[in-house]
Amino acid sequence: MPVEFVRNYLIISSVLFSIGAAGFVARRNLITMFLSVELMLQGVALSLVAFGRAWGNYHGEVFALFVIAVAAAEAAIALALVLVLYRHRHSLDVFWWQQLREPGTTPPVPEPVEEAEVSTEVHWPKLPPAGIEPVREKETIDVG
Amino acid sequence: MHWLLLIAVVQPALAAIAVGLLPLSRGQSRAVALGSSLVSLVLTVILCLKFDPQAAARAQFVWAVDWFGEGGVRFALGVDGLSLWLLPLSTLLTVVAVLSSWESIRDGARGFYALLLLLETGMLGVFAALDIVLFYVFFEFTLIPLFFIIGIWGGPERRFAAVKFLIYTFAGSVLTAAGLLYVLVAHYNEHGTWTFDIATLVYQTTIPTEAQMLLFLALFAGFAIKVPVFPFHTWLPLAHVEAPTAGSVLLAGVLLKLGTYGFVRFSLPLVPGACHEAFPWVATLAVIGVLYGALTAMAQEDIKRLVAYSSISHMGFCVLGLFSLNHQGIAGGVLQMVNHGLATGALFAIVGMLYDRYHTRMIADYSGMARIMPRLAVLTMVVVLASIGLPGLNGFVGEVLILLGAFKASWVAAMLATAGIVLGAYYMLTLMQRAFFGEVREPLAGEHAESAGDLRWHELAALIPIVAACFWIGLWPRFFVERMAPAIDVIVNRSTQVSRNESTSKVIRLVRRAPSPEARGS
């Protein structure tokens, strides 16, 4: 395969990988973080395919295949964990889990407050929880 | 005859292992310790008597075996003029240490005596090492037993004192290690061969002029802390106050000499140019050490602290003598090392004896002890007079030689140092006056009435040899000085040679090859 082809795919895959990485670092929602990881894997798989074609053999694709398989397995386990974590704190916020911190140092980010917060803008669609009527009570808006 | 030195050095370590492992009682372990240290003492004394004075510049009783593979580091032991008198000093003080802790060490005696013997091997090893790596290994090894001795059997603040002592000394000696490594590399760059033998390294390496001062500072850091030179002395009083009697005796008696021995073995012959350059500020530090040590000693209430500061003052003399880089100065410095070891070792033993009886070290508590303990008073008087440099005793010989040497180098330093002698006389005699003379008042009389008897056999046996040695050196110093003179001549010739070249601002290698090391042939 001509070299331009490989270069294009490399560029695209490196952008995907970088966005994934940045996403994992920037977002606080557990699920979004895992999605970013999946995106990074996808970027890598793409570059593997590109190199596979560049060498003209299937090893690239074989490797990409296994990447996808592992990604799937990892997603399963990760999501199970997310569920367990959610059950503990009823929130997907990663800041709840700060046990790793050095004792005695002041937490950089204040412990997230229990109360939920309503934004003015209503976003559809919202999937109603299984069988529970959504309770809507007044929440305060905390100014950032 | 070369096995003489080997056994003297290694035998205490074997005894230590034996004492450590075998389930001995307190009595047995101290008996073994005494036996082993006595054997070493006898061996070192025989060694000194058989030492050939003319060949003092060359290492004798050499015993060398390859340690790190072929041609590399060797486990080489040997004695020359400089280290000759330090060996019997170490063994004698170890015997004194064992004897002075005969009654006082109750719990864990086995461990204590094992560590003491290990320390003895470490000390003897440093003085007898002919190989630079072996020197450094023993140089660091001596810290460990003493760390545990102070740390476990010490006074109330012993842990802090032990840790401070270890880290402070170790921090300095790491720099020294860097210095020694540089010497190895410099030698390799110049000769293309790796050699670890101190004599060849020191006398046949040309240190480029710009690196001389750097190397000097590196060596100075490690040795100055151990000496201790003025600003680096704060670990000493603390370590002494907290150490048990035996620990203090060996710490003051021998471990301080490691620093000055390092100067005389490495700094002076290796970088004489830098030593000349550094003389002004080293002499200032030494003189400050002398005066400052004396003045601080004057203001102390605790006898041990007083003796600790007095040993800072005396070691200031030593350094001043060594760095005056002339025959008298260095001879005085080396001799003062032995004298100070004897005098301060005895003083600490005496303080230990007083502490065993009355469990207090405050001068104010004691008064008129001479009436209660006449024998102790006489011995203390002799040791005090020796430490303030009274003629007829050993202190005088060392100090006069140092002052003569220093006067040749710079009359200001000698003048201030001589003032140090006056201050020394003042605070030592004040100690004698307040503690031993005046009307009789025993501290907490009655409570320890029974143990307040005069000296018992083991205390007398500890002090008598030291007093005898003080008189011997004081009355007949020729015997000692002529055995170290050839070794000192080599250093002085090298420094005059270098300083003469220094004026041509180009360092040429010493033309006359230094004494060919007999280290090869055992």
Next chain:
Amino acid sequence: MSDSIFVQYIWLVPAVSLLAAVITAIAGNRWLKQQAWLPCMLAAAFGAVWSALALVVVAQADEPVAFVPVLEWLTVSDLRVAYELLVDPLSALMLFMVTFVGSLIVAFASWYMAHEEGYARFFSEVALFLFSMTSLVLVANLLMLYVFWELVGLCSYLLIGFYYTRPCAAAAAKKAFVVNRIGDFGFALGIFLIWVTCGTLSYRQVLAVDQGLQQLTAAGPAVLTTVCLLLFCGAVGKSAQFPLHVWLPDAMEGPTPVSALIHAATMVTAGVYMVARFTPLFAQAAGVGTVVLVIGCVTAFIAAFTALTQTDFKRILAYSTISQLGYMFMALGIGTVAGAVAAIFHVFTHAFFKALLFLGSGSVMHATGGELNVWRMGGLRKYLPVTHWTFLCAALALAGFPLLSGFWSKDAILATVWQASGAATQLAGAVGLITAALTAFYIGRAYFLVFWGEPRDRAIEEQVEHYVRDEAHGPPEPLIMKAPLIVLAVGSVLVGAVIALAFGGLVPFLAGAYGVEPLAHATAEHDAHGHAWGMMLLSAVVALAGLGLAYVFYGQPSPWPDRLAEQLAPLYRISVNKFWLDELGLILVVRPMLAIAAACRVLDNVLVDGLVHAVAAVPAWFARLALRPMHNGLVPFYALAMLLGLAVILTLVLFQIQGG
């Protein structure tokens, strides 16, 4: 002369004393108990006889200087210190004086110290003192001189502190040793300077005109002056001259024989001997002569003035010693050989009558049970006849009563001082005369208060009567005690006259020591004698006036002393408080030193230790500040840290490789 056995084996004198010291120290308490004084006595006697014979040999010899090498003590490359003895008129004379007076005092001490607790210890220390003093006068090497200089100081420390249980004795001993050490500080520096300039310490080279002296003068005027000043500093310390004389009055805490032997006759004259020995150097040094003169003069006057109002019997004699030493240094200050000879002449006579005065005070103290306050005694001549008459001879000799030894030697000094040119010497001469008068007065006062008049204190009187009558401890004045007193009395009466007339004031005898032609010198001396007659007359008149005044004041009860005390109140107070010198010393020297010491101690704990701990704290502080907060427990933060690090490194590496 050097072949005669007395000169060749002169080292036997110190050796025997050392042997006696060792024997008494070891065997004293156990075997010799009461006879512990014998070894010391024998050694002193042997020394006296041997040195007398040596003196005779030296006197007859035409070439009176001989060096007797004994043993090489220490050699370090170019430094050679040998125990080498020099026998010449000066050292032979001093040796004889030390041993002769020493033996008499030891005899007296055997009685005086009979029931003291440390009997053997006393005599071993005295023997050690004799060894070091005899060696000091004989030795021919500057460093060995310093060795015995310090050893003599040690013996005075041990002997002053003999009654070590008494705090004031212990303090006095320490004070003596430290003040001596201050003097030795200067002395040591002088020796070092000589060694650095001349390269040798042996008298043979240093005093030789062509070698040592020439090198010293060649090294520049300042060097020679500094050397002489430093050596003089040692002499000031040892012979208790003006600034460093404070220890001598306190040294009276020691037993009286010690005061007699060490602090009157022998040790304190070591400084005079040393300056006399180095007169060739002092003569050349510009300005040093005047310094010595002034110090001598000031010391003489101050001591005499203080002695006027002292109440302690031994302290009066102590100040008198300081004053007489001041005289000797005045003579030495002239710098000529004549001055040195006069000083040595005075040393010789002074040893006799001052030792006698002290022994007399000893026997008085013995009788009154240790009472020393002059005002509580009185009328003791009835009880202690021998002491009284011998004390009288010594007192008259000290006062300079005509024809007695004090008169001749003091006159020789005053004569040399008056003859010397220069304003300073004229003034010194005048002060000398005034001091002579004061001397006569205070010794007269002491004599009359103690021996004449009625006993003022009942308790003391009973004590003395009981002492005289009670035979329990033997006769009040046993032979062993009387003999030395009488011999010394004869000495203090005749010695001066004999030497002045028969030996020409020692000038020809001692001239040999300075390598000056004895004959030539003698003639010069002779014509000066004419002028001296006037001086003799003047000093006799002054002495008699002083004694007469003393008799008027204290011979019989008279209101004069009290009335004079009120009128001259300020002067009286200065004299009683000893010019406040002790207090001054305390305030100016001891207190500041202790304050600095305390400051050093605090400084050490706070600053130097603090600095070390500060250095040690830096890494801990940095970690607490920067590294620890990094671990805030947030997973994204850890991921961020890792990823950012990776990204940066990746960028660097890739751009590095691409040569970007």
Next chain:
Amino acid sequence: MVSIALVAAACSAAAFLLALPRGQIGTGRLIGYALGGVALLLIWLLLDAVPGRAGLTVITYLAGAFAIVAAFLMVTRRSPVASALWFAASVVSGAVLMFAAGAQFLGAATVIVYAGAVIVMFLFVIMLAQQEGWAPCDREAHEAPLAALTLLFLLVALLGAAARYRPAGPYVPKPQQQYVSSVAAIEQKPHTAGLGALLFSEHVVTIEVVGTLLLVAMVGAVVIAARRLIVPPPEDATNVG
């Protein structure tokens, strides 16, 4: 070329910074999107046409751009559901690229496994872990500036490298041990068959391992997420959950 890469990286980092949800909903996001567009154009500049394969080039441009936009939006969307859907879009466009590259089986696998199974699973979890309104974790990005910086450096490094990617000459595959099939042999077979032949000749073991891996993952997921512990805990163990 490298300078374009640098500018592209800068723009995308800025865009990412502004687009990230940071509390207030303001104009920032719009500027972010604009910058994102600029960055996309620059990346397009970086891409260059594949000679002789016009179709491939067009698909690469379009699908690539779409994948990047989808990824960008996925990361910056506040609602997790939107993120999931955009992720699906990105995966699909990835698959299209794979098809364009001739890896049909892989493209299909990606679509089925990723777009199908994984995303649906995510949606299920989002449904289970339901939060009322905007949870604070969605509204506030963590250390946005530093994340943008990371993105910048990563892009600079990777794009810089990719932009300079100039292989010396045609690829000469290293002589591989000829297990079963020679490279040429595989070449003739249609793609998937060739892939299958290789898979089941060289990588048989790997296939088995991956199989068991998936099984283990499935069992693990069930055990972790199960509310009631199937196996009663030993008495002393502390009760988890």
